[in-house]
Amino acid sequence: MxxxxxxxxxxxxxxxxxxxxxxxxxxxxxxxxxAEPKEGDGQAHSVHLPTLSREEKRRRRRATAKYRCAHATRERVRVVSFNRAFSELRKLLPTLPPDKKLSKIEILKLAICYISYLNHVLDV
Incomplete structure (x- = not known):
C-alpha cells in the first residue's frame, strides 16, 4: 500500500x-x-522484502556460528603470534637473572632502554 x-x-x-x-x-x-505457485501458474509471485543496509548485513553475517568460530580461530592465531614475538624480543634483552619472567610492558620498556643504550654506545 x-x-x-x-x-x-x-x-x-x-x-x-x-x-x-x-x-x-x-x-x-x-x-x-x-507465495506458492498456483495450479498452472508455473512461477511464484515476487515479494517485497525490506532491503538491509550494509551495516545490518554485516551484523547478521557476524552473528552466525560459523563466522564466530572462524573469528575466534583467527584471534587465537593472532595472539599466539603476538606472544611468540614478545618471547623472541625477550631473548634478545639482557636481564639478571636471564630467565626472569617479564610482563609485556616490561619487555617493551626494557627494549626501549636497550636500544637507547646501544645508540649511545655507537655515538661514543
Whole structure:
C-alpha cells in the first residue's frame, strides 16, 4: 500500500478499528512469505522484502556460528603470534637473572632502554 495525497485518511489501515484487519494488512504488505505457485501458474509471485543496509548485513553475517568460530580461530592465531614475538624480543634483552619472567610492558620498556643504550654506545 502506498500513501497517496488524494486518498482520504479514513481509507488508510490505521484508521480502521479492527486490529486483526490492521495487522493482516501490515503482515501482507511488509513481511509476507513468498507465495506458492498456483495450479498452472508455473512461477511464484515476487515479494517485497525490506532491503538491509550494509551495516545490518554485516551484523547478521557476524552473528552466525560459523563466522564466530572462524573469528575466534583467527584471534587465537593472532595472539599466539603476538606472544611468540614478545618471547623472541625477550631473548634478545639482557636481564639478571636471564630467565626472569617479564610482563609485556616490561619487555617493551626494557627494549626501549636497550636500544637507547646501544645508540649511545655507537655515538661514543
Amino acid at each position: 502506498m500513501l497517496c495525497p488524494d486518498r482520504p485518511e479514513s481509507d488508510l489501515p490505521w484508521g480502521e478499528s479492527d486490529t486483526e484487519t490492521l495487522l493482516d494488512t501490515f503482515n501482507v504488505q511488509c513481511w509476507s512469505m513468498p
